[in-house]
Amino acid sequence: MNDIPDEACRCGCGGMTTPHVRTGKPQRFINGHQNRKPLAYRAEERGYPSPCWIWVGSIAATGYGTFTRDRVKHAAHRWAWSQHHGKPVPAGMLICHHCDIRSCVRWDHLFLGTSADNVHDAQRKYRTRGGGVLGSSRPTQQGELHVLAKLTAGSVRDIRRRYATESTSERKLASEYHVTRGAIRRVLNRTSWRHIKD
Ligand SMILES: [Zn+2]
Numbered sequence: 001m002n003d004i005p006d007e008a009c010r011c012g013c014g015g016m017t018t019p020h021v022r023t024g025k026p027q028r029f030i031n032g033h034q035n036r037k038p039l040a041y042r043a044e045e046r047g048y049p050s051p052c053w054i055w056v057g058s059i060a061a062t063g064y065g066t067f068t069r070d071r072v073k074h075a076a077h078r079w080a081w082s083q084h085h086g087k088p089v090p091a092g093m094l095i096c097h098h099c100d101i102r103s104c105v106r107w108d109h110l111f112l113g114t115s116a117d118n119v120h121d122a123q124r125k126y127r128t129r130g131g132g133v134l135g136s137s138r139p140t141q142q143g144e145l146h147v148l149a150k151l152t153a154g155s156v157r158d159i160r161r162r163y164a165t166e167s168t169s170e171r172k173l174a175s176e177y178h179v180t181r182g183a184i185r186r187v188l189n190r191t192s193w194r195h196i197k198d
């Protein structure tokens with residue numbers, strides 16, 4: 001079964017795209033998400049209230065989905081969490097699964113936790129039953145996002161135009177474009193993206 005609608009943003013953030021203005025067809029990405037990695041997954045019922053999004057790609061021996069980008073190996077569930085929240089996984093934190101399916105990359109099945117949370121969670125779900133060694137079931141720390149939301153010349157123009165013409169704020173724009181307020185401010189006061197004149 002596959003309940004992933006055509007309108008779902010391909011980055012796996014959980015957002016829905018709007019139809020293309022001319023063709024009326026669903027767009028692949030929400031505005032501002034075009035530079036993100038499309039997440040490959042299929043929806044499967046795995047006993048959790050909503051279907052899991054099972055990673056379609058390499059699965060590490062630990063059970064987590066992985067992929068390589070720019071010669072860096074990443075954990076798919078950590079990447080998925082980052083794309084949904086629009087920020088890197090905070091240093092030292094783990095991304096845990098409500099559904100207990102490690103290859104699941106569905107944003108609302110993932111939560112930020114400490115290794116203590118993960119251990120507690122594993123115990124609660126009996127993941128460690130049968131003499132399982134927690135040390136070997138600990139999620140990988142790799143997979144920090146190096147490049148998450150990068151602005152493009154197009155989005156920089158949009159941001160400047162919208163700030164000048166609409167009632168919006170740095171904060172709103174930051175959350176819409178998944179960058180920091182500082183990044184928006186630098187775009188607006190032209191300490192960044194100076195070469196974009198129009
Ligand atoms: Zn998205």
Ligand SMILES: [Zn+2]
Binds near residue numbers: 099100106109
């Ligand atoms: Zn899941």
